[in-house]
Amino acid sequence: MAPVYTNSNGCPIPGDPFATQRIGKHGPLLLQDFNLIDSLAHFDRERIPERVVHAKGSGAYGVFEVTDDISDICGSAFLDTVGKKTKIFTRFSTVGGESGSADSARDPRGFATKFYTEEGNLDLVYNNTPVFFIRDPSKFPHFIHTQKRNPETHLKDADMFWDYLTTNQESIHQVMILFSDRGTPASYREMNGYSGHTYKWSNKKGEWHYVQVHMISDQGVKTLNNEEAGQLAGSNPDFAQEDLFKNIAAGNNPSWTLYVQTMTQEQAKNAPFSVFDLTKVWPHADYPLRRFGKMTLNENPKNYFAEVEQAAFSPAHTVPFMEPSADPVLQSRLFSYSDTHRHRLGTNYTQIPVNCPVTGAVFNPHMRDGAMNVNGNLGAHPNYMASDKPIEFKQFSLQEEQEVWEGAACPFHWKYTDDDFKQPAALWNVLKRYPNQQEHLAHNVAVHACNARPEIQDRVVEYFSKVSTDLGDRIKKELLELSPRK
Numbered sequence: 001m002a003p004v005y006t007n008s009n010g011c012p013i014p015g016d017p018f019a020t021q022r023i024g025k026h027g028p029l030l031l032q033d034f035n036l037i038d039s040l041a042h043f044d045r046e047r048i049p050e051r052v053v054h055a056k057g058s059g060a061y062g063v064f065e066v067t068d069d070i071s072d073i074c075g076s077a078f079l080d081t082v083g084k085k086t087k088i089f090t091r092f093s094t095v096g097g098e099s100g101s102a103d104s105a106r107d108p109r110g111f112a113t114k115f116y117t118e119e120g121n122l123d124l125v126y127n128n129t130p131v132f133f134i135r136d137p138s139k140f141p142h143f144i145h146t147q148k149r150n151p152e153t154h155l156k157d158a159d160m161f162w163d164y165l166t167t168n169q170e171s172i173h174q175v176m177i178l179f180s181d182r183g184t185p186a187s188y189r190e191m192n193g194y195s196g197h198t199y200k201w202s203n204k205k206g207e208w209h210y211v212q213v214h215m216i217s218d219q220g221v222k223t224l225n226n227e228e229a230g231q232l233a234g235s236n237p238d239f240a241q242e243d244l245f246k247n248i249a250a251g252n253n254p255s256w257t258l259y260v261q262t263m264t265q266e267q268a269k270n271a272p273f274s275v276f277d278l279t280k281v282w283p284h285a286d287y288p289l290r291r292f293g294k295m296t297l298n299e300n301p302k303n304y305f306a307e308v309e310q311a312a313f314s315p316a317h318t319v320p321f322m323e324p325s326a327d328p329v330l331q332s333r334l335f336s337y338s339d340t341h342r343h344r345l346g347t348n349y350t351q352i353p354v355n356c357p358v359t360g361a362v363f364n365p366h367m368r369d370g371a372m373n374v375n376g377n378l379g380a381h382p383n384y385m386a387s388d389k390p391i392e393f394k395q396f397s398l399q400e401e402q403e404v405w406e407g408a409a410c411p412f413h414w415k416y417t418d419d420d421f422k423q424p425a426a427l428w429n430v431l432k433r434y435p436n437q438q439e440h441l442a443h444n445v446a447v448h449a450c451n452a453r454p455e456i457q458d459r460v461v462e463y464f465s466k467v468s469t470d471l472g473d474r475i476k477k478e479l480l481e482l483s484p485r486k
């Protein structure tokens with residue numbers, strides 16, 4: 001049976017749905033025409049703020065399955081049995097562009113997954129690169145502004161892009177990855193996800209490790225070159241959304257194998273880099289990958305706005321036995337996401353079905369009321385911790401021997417040093433193993449930086465020369481061809 005067309009109070013709209021109430025055939029309209037006013041007023045409020053970063057994205061539901069026992073590393077319930085399955089929702093995204101921007105932009109890709117576990121929702125809010133541009137969280141808004149539009153011209157701006165990066169050189173490792181062809185993935189299915197940050201996981205005995213998580217694409221990693229990405233931006237800017245939706249609709253479900261790298265506190269003390277430094281990777285040879293699960297995306301959302309646009313991920317959404325580390329960027333993210341969700345979606349954003357824990361177990365006697373409270377608001381239960389209405393408190397043993405921090409509050413700015421160029425230099429050598437990848441990196445930088453002022457171009461050459469003089473020379477040569485000096 002076809003649904004009956006109604007206005008917002010459910011009253012059927014009679015006869016012609018396009019009719020308005022008018023005085024005579026040519027006179028003004030009537031304020032009593034609720035059908036018209038209802039419809040226009042709703043239309044006027046259709047937009048919510050887009051995400052300040054990662055505004056363009058695609059999402060799908062799926063399942064996580066435990067493939068290997070890691071109970072010696074992590075005591076979380078959803079990991080406790082090999083073969084155990086947990087429903088998930090993943091959203092992929094670009095970072096800097098607006099909600100309508102091209103999927104093929106040179107940008108890191110967001111890779112955020114919500115696990116609807118029996119102990120509440122766990123969000124792994126990752127990127128497709130294992131490192132990041134900053135390690136001082138106060139730089140994030142400055143850095144992001146350089147990726148967005150110039151406040152005067154409203155144009156993307158190569159001057160501010162490279163001015164920022166060349167004066168904040170801890171960015172070099174991420175910039176090397178961004179300007180390799182990994183900066184333009186061939187699809188969301190064909191890229192990996194990385195925690196980037198160090199987290200802390202503990203087992204039921206109270207022993208803990210520092211960990212990094214890797215999600216390796218079972219489809220393999222495929223990339224576009226700069227020219228292919230540029231063409232797609234014009235011919236099919238939504239190609240990644242189309243690719244994900246159509247593959248899942250056709251039953252060609254993408255999957256990722258999950259691995260964990262671990263470090264003890266002792267190993268971390270002796271590592272040649274800080275585990276709280278988001279610009280560094282943990283070499284696989286020293287810290288091997290241990291497999292623990294598989295994620296498969298197998299169901300498209302029925303409604304983009306309801307399920308993808310309203311999805312709210314936060315690194316602070318965690319479950320017992322998984323904790324953040326002291327990485328300052330991670331610590332700041334723990335605040336930022338739920339803060340922006342309250343602004344973007346409203347204070348009761350966890351009641352939106354895609355964000356709702358499957359346990360239905362959001363039970364906190366004082367967390368009630370607020371705009372759009374639609375789940376019964378805990379009914380008649382007292383609105384404080386009442387002695388005659390006991391609440392159960394779950395017992396689980398967390399880490400016993402925690403790190404001990406001491407010292408006075410002090411200003412901390414993690415300035416860059418020559419050490420920050422060691423891992424990028426190793427990456428430059430690794431690229432040699434892949435056909436054309438060194439050439440592409442130099443080319444991709446040059447075609448972007450040639451739009452910057454000459455003095456900034458010189459700084460770009462200097463910045464990459466600190467990785468390798470060969471790389472610097474290649475960029476310089478191509479820059480001079482693309483924007484000859486007078």
Ligand code: HEM
Pocket residue numbers: 050051052053054057091092093109110111112125126127132137138140194195196197311312313329332333336337340341344
């Ligand atoms: C200080 C550093 C950072 C801050 C303040 C920050 C802040 C934000 C904010 C405000 C959003 C929008 C969230 C929303 O509206 O729902 C966002 C989205 C996102 N961020 Fe960050 N971010 C930071 C660093 C990072 C890092 C290092 C990663 C990855 C390792 C990351 C991954 C993501 C992802 C994947 C999304 C999109 C989530 C989605 O699909 O809804 N961010 N970030």
